[in-house]
Amino acid sequence: MDSDTAPHAETPITPDGQTRRDFLTYATVATGVIGTGLALWPFIASMNPSADTLALSSTAVDLAPVAVGQRITITWRGKPVFVVHRTADEIKRAEADDKASDLLDPQRDEDRVHKSEWLLVVGICTHLGCIPQGQAPGSNRGEWGGWFCPCHGSQYDISGRVRHGPAPRNLDVPKYDFKTDSSVQIG
Numbered sequence: 001m002d003s004d005t006a007p008h009a010e011t012p013i014t015p016d017g018q019t020r021r022d023f024l025t026y027a028t029v030a031t032g033v034i035g036t037g038l039a040l041w042p043f044i045a046s047m048n049p050s051a052d053t054l055a056l057s058s059t060a061v062d063l064a065p066v067a068v069g070q071r072i073t074i075t076w077r078g079k080p081v082f083v084v085h086r087t088a089d090e091i092k093r094a095e096a097d098d099k100a101s102d103l104l105d106p107q108r109d110e111d112r113v114h115k116s117e118w119l120l121v122v123g124i125c126t127h128l129g130c131i132p133q134g135q136a137p138g139s140n141r142g143e144w145g146g147w148f149c150p151c152h153g154s155q156y157d158i159s160g161r162v163r164h165g166p167a168p169r170n171l172d173v174p175k176y177d178f179k180t181d182s183s184v185q186i187g
């Protein structure tokens, strides 16, 4: 066949046989992908929580200074969390009451704690959101030794279970994990 009438064959420009057209096509696609990635980056980055938001969403608590029988209140996501270092007697009472007939929201104590000596509950009454009394020594802890809500009289036991009053459910247990025997990460 006459070389003038033969189909035009491009001369490879790379050792593996890529032609100039192939190269330009790849270069255009690559530029497009990179350009799209760069354009999307601020949007993708904005979907990640900022460092200060992450810090607020979880709270580390050192439990070592909390003596047996002591109660402390910490703030997590703007809410009070009651932390109780329960005594052997309180643990015994909480577990003995697992089958009590007056539990308004029946739940076993062991399903509300990770370690029986530590109880962590959100300190907000599940009725209308008042903060129950009982954290300070000598404050009203109600008939079951946990917390007493001064707003409408709900009472909670030492597992945070509602035993009396209009509150519809037990005090909420926040998500938490023990990082060591004496430190816990809430959230």
Ligand code: FES
Residues within 6 Å of the ligand: 125, 126, 127, 128, 129, 130, 149, 150, 151, 152, 153, 154, 165, 166, 167
């Ligand atoms: S808010 Fe606690 S009993 Fe109503």
